[in-house]
Amino acid sequence: MWSLLLLLMSLIAVLKTEELIQGGKTHQTSEYEDGGVTYGSNRAIDGNLETCAHSLKQSNSWWNIDLLGLYEISEIIIYDVDHQHVDMTDSSIYIGNSTETNGLANSRCTKITNFNKGKKNTFKCDEGSMLGRYVTIYSKGNRVLILCEVWINGTRKADPGLMLIKENKTWVDALSYCRTLNMHLAYISDIEVQAKAAFESTQSNSPFVWLGLRYTCTLDFWFWINGHSLDYTNWSTHTEKECDMSAAMETTGDHLWYSKPDNETFNFFCTE
Ligand SMILES: [Ca+2]
Numbered sequence: 001m002w003s004l005l006l007l008l009m010s011l012i013a014v015l016k017t018e019e020l021i022q023g024g025k026t027h028q029t030s031e032y033e034d035g036g037v038t039y040g041s042n043r044a045i046d047g048n049l050e051t052c053a054h055s056l057k058q059s060n061s062w063w064n065i066d067l068l069g070l071y072e073i074s075e076i077i078i079y080d081v082d083h084q085h086v087d088m089t090d091s092s093i094y095i096g097n098s099t100e101t102n103g104l105a106n107s108r109c110t111k112i113t114n115f116n117k118g119k120k121n122t123f124k125c126d127e128g129s130m131l132g133r134y135v136t137i138y139s140k141g142n143r144v145l146i147l148c149e150v151w152i153n154g155t156r157k158a159d160p161g162l163m164l165i166k167e168n169k170t171w172v173d174a175l176s177y178c179r180t181l182n183m184h185l186a187y188i189s190d191i192e193v194q195a196k197a198a199f200e201s202t203q204s205n206s207p208f209v210w211l212g213l214r215y216t217c218t219l220d221f222w223f224w225i226n227g228h229s230l231d232y233t234n235w236s237t238h239t240e241k242e243c244d245m246s247a248a249m250e251t252t253g254d255h256l257w258y259s260k261p262d263n264e265t266f267n268f269f270c271t272e
Contacts, residue, residue, distance in 0.1 A: 018074060021067055021152045027102070028063040030056040032144065044147040049079055052148040061145035064103045064136035068181060069163060071154035074129045075122055076109070078137070079149040082118035086146050089115060091139045093123060095132035099166065099203075103136030131157065162186060162193070163270045164200045164209070171246040171262035174210045175225065178270035184226045185212030186269030188249075194234055197269060198255035206251065208260060210268035213247035215259060222247065233257065 026041035032054040033039065039054030041063055055061040076093055080086045089112065096106025109125035135152055139145040169177060175185045188194050188211060201209050212225045220241065222230055234249075236256035245259040248266055260266075 018153060018155050021071055021073075021154050021156075024068055025066045026053070026063065027066075028053055028055050028145070029061045029102075030058060032056050044150045047149070049149055050081075052081065052146050055139075055145040057142065057144045059142045061139045061143070062102055062104065062136055063145055063147055063150075064134055065150070065152070066099075067133050067135065067152070070097070070131065070133050070157040071152075072129045072131055072157055073109075073125070073135065073152060073154040075124050075153045076135065077120050077122050077151040077153070078115075078147060079120045080115070080117055080146055081148055083146070085144055086117050087143055088112050088121075088139070090141070091115075091137060091145075093125075094136040094138060095125065095130040095134070097131075097133050099134060103134045104138060106132060106134060106136065109135075129154070161271050162197055162200055164203055164267060165270060166203075166205055166267050168206055168265035168267060169210075170265055171210050171214075171260075174266075174268040175212070178212075178268070181270055183270040183272055185210060186271045187212050187224050187226050187228060188232060188234070189228065190232045194232065194255070197249060200269070201249055201251040201255060201267075204251050204267040206266040208248035208250055208258065208264075208266045210260075210266050211247045211249055211257065212271070213257070214262075215241060215243075215245040215247075217241070217243035217245075 028041035031038050031040055041053045043051040044053040073095055091112045093109040094103055094106040095109045098105045109130055110123050115121055178185045215222050234257050236258050239259045244262050246262040247257045248260045249255050249257050
C-alpha cells in the first residue's frame with residue numbers, strides 16, 4: 001500500500017515538471033490580411049482554436065517562437081482548422097538555440113508526414129526530447145502556412161541565469177523589458193558568470209550589451225540595480241563617471257565593461 005502511494009507520488013512529481021510552456025515571442029515569414037484582420041503569428045498561441053496565424057502564399061514559409069528560456073522539449077502539438085488551404089504535409093519542426101536563418105540553422109526535430117485537419121496532432125522529435133529556446137515550423141513549397149494553435153510541452157532547464165535579448169533598447173527600456181519577464185537586468189557576480197556572459201554576448205547583434213550596473217552622479221558610485229555589492233568588475237580603462245551613464249559589456253575582444261550614455265541602444269541580458 002505504502003509503496004503504491006510512493007510510486008504515485010513520484011509519478012505526480014515527474015508529470016508536474018513536464019508542462020505546457022506558456023508565453024514566448026512569435027514571428028512568421030509574412031502576414032496574410034483580409035477584411036481588416038491581420039493574421040499575425042501570435043494567433044497560434046492565443047489559446048483560441050478559431051484564430052489562426054496565416055502567412056502569404058510563398059515559397060518556404062516559416063513560423064517560430066522564442067520561448068525566452070532554455071527548455072527540454074518533449075512534444076509539439078498543432079491544431080489546424082479543416083480548410084482546403086491548410087496543408088502541413090512535408091513541413092518540418094526545428095528546435096535549438098540559434099536564430100540564424102530564422103531558426104532553420106537548428107536541428108530538425110521531425111518531419112510532418114501525417115496531419116489530421118480539425119484535430120490536435122502531437123509530434124515528438126525523432127531522436128527524443130530536444131534542448132532549445134527556439135521552435136520553428138517550416139513549410140516547404142509554394143503555399144500558405146496556417147497554424148491555428150501550437151502547444152509546446154517541456155521542462156525548463158536551469159541555465160547560467162542569463163538570457164540574451166537580441167533587441168536594441170535604451171538602458172531604461174531594457175530594464176523595463178526584463179521586469180515584464182519577472183527578471184532583472186544582468187548581474188555579473190563573479191568571473192564564472194562573466195565568462196558565461198562573454199560567451200553568450202558573441203551571439204548578440206550589437207557591439208555592446210547592457211548590464212544592470214548604473215552610475216549615480218549625485219553619490220559618485222556604481223551600483224548593481226538588484227542591490228548586490230560590486231565585488232567583481234571587469235572595467236576597461238576608458239570608464240567615465242558622468243550622469244546618466246550605465247555599464248555595457250563589449251561583445252568582442254576581452255568583453256570589458258564600458259560606461260555608456262543610457263540613451264544608447266544595445267542588446268541586453270535579463271537574469272533571474
Ligand atoms: Ca489561435
